[in-house]
Amino acid sequence: MSGAAIVTGAAGALGKSIASRLRRDLGAVLLVDLDEQSLAGVADSIGAHYVATDLTSEQAPAAVCDALDQQGWGVQVLVNNAGINRDARAGSMTDENFTTVLRVDLVAPARLALSLRGRMGAGASVVNIVSRAAFGNFGQSNYVAAKSGLIGLTRALAIDWAPDVRVNAIAPGLVDTPMTAGMPEKVLTRMVERVPAGRMGQPEEIAEVVAFLASPAASYVTGQTVVACGGRSIGP
Amino acid sequence: MTAPFVHAAPRGVGIEGLEAALLEAFQRLREALTAGRPAVVIVRDADLLGHGDPADAALANGLLGLVRALATEGAREQWIVNALAVDGEETDEAAQDVWVQRLSEPVGVTGVLIRLGDLHLGRVPV
Numbered sequence: 134m135s136g137a138a139i140v141t142g143a144a145g146a147l148g149k150s151i152a153s154r155l156r157r158d159l160g161a162v163l164l165v166d167l168d169e170q171s172l173a174g175v176a177d178s179i180g181a182h183y184v185a186t187d188l189t190s191e192q193a194p195a196a197v198c199d200a201l202d203q204q205g206w207g208v209q210v211l212v213n214n215a216g217i218n219r220d221a222r223a224g225s226m227t228d229e230n231f232t233t234v235l236r237v238d239l240v241a242p243a244r245l246a247l248s249l250r251g252r253m254g255a256g257a258s259v260v261n262i263v264s265r266a267a268f269g270n271f272g273q274s275n276y277v278a279a280k281s282g283l284i285g286l287t288r289a290l291a292i293d294w295a296p297d298v299r300v301n302a303i304a305p306g307l308v309d310t311p312m313t314a315g316m317p318e319k320v321l322t323r324m325v326e327r328v329p330a331g332r333m334g335q336p337e338e339i340a341e342v343v344a345f346l347a348s349p350a351a352s353y354v355t356g357q358t359v360v361a362c363g364g365r366s367i368g369p
Numbered sequence: 370m371t372a373p374f375v376h377a378a379p380r381g382v383g384i385e386g387l388e389a390a391l392l393e394a395f396q397r398l399r400e401a402l403t404a405g406r407p408a409v410v411i412v413r414d415a416d417l418l419g420h421g422d423p424a425d426a427a428l429a430n431g432l433l434g435l436v437r438a439l440a441t442e443g444a445r446e447q448w449i450v451n452a453l454a455v456d457g458e459e460t461d462e463a464a465q466d467v468w469v470q471r472l473s474e475p476v477g478v479t480g481v482l483i484r485l486g487d488l489h490l491g492r493v494p495v
Contacts, residue, residue: 223399223442231395235388243384269437278391281434282427288419289426
């Protein structure tokens, strides 16, 4: 059984870049997202297979497994990239927005990783996409808790699954995607000013870090969180 | 000084219990902070490092994130919210009480993690 890369949230800009990059290294890529129309477009453009499913549903892991079985694929790389935010100050944060973010950004990736463990052989790798915001951010108590929790999960699974499977995380900072492009220009300018690199990151730059962590070049790296934020996490 | 609100991380909630556990912590911390009370969240250092159950690790780190997010947000209102990592069964309860009090004092410390014991030595910052 050959191994594929699974990329969740693959219909988005970052997910597409990650999937495209892993396609070069692994060949077999399975894209996962809720948005079937966009997903089909991405799959077509990079030559990948896809499964459209709601990762927060209890049936999602089975849907992913079915798609793998159809191709006769095992799991070489799992990239838990799907994520959402529902920002609000603590005082106006609703319970629904708090738990929805936790469900998508923390519970779903945990469930998927645990469900796929039996399909991962020696040398497989999991990469969880967290965020620089996991170290604390204004108006994102739900998102910060979820992404920080995912860092904890990364460490625990890295210990549990060693030496066969490596588990790491990447904490991107501000990345140039349609979501950031939709921000008010003044806000975005102020945010970029706080990045020592002086610019936003490109999705392809994050994808390169994913590719490194997923590859044999990182064979001695597990349980770690790589912060790819242009220096924002150390900036003034 | 107002009595601190202390929230100890529950253990054994499992992956499916993470949402409820983090929501409850958020609600209680928000209620305490907006009422002007300092708050301290107690977690196990071993859970922060990922030693043991994955859900316990996710919860401990999620709570630490919550502390940092609320400290960031409440800086102007001078919210005091900190985290204390203890060493499980080995923790000296008197030392724990001392640090809960210290982390609740209005001395300009917020969003901070104090790690009791020596488990953190030689390991990654969390």
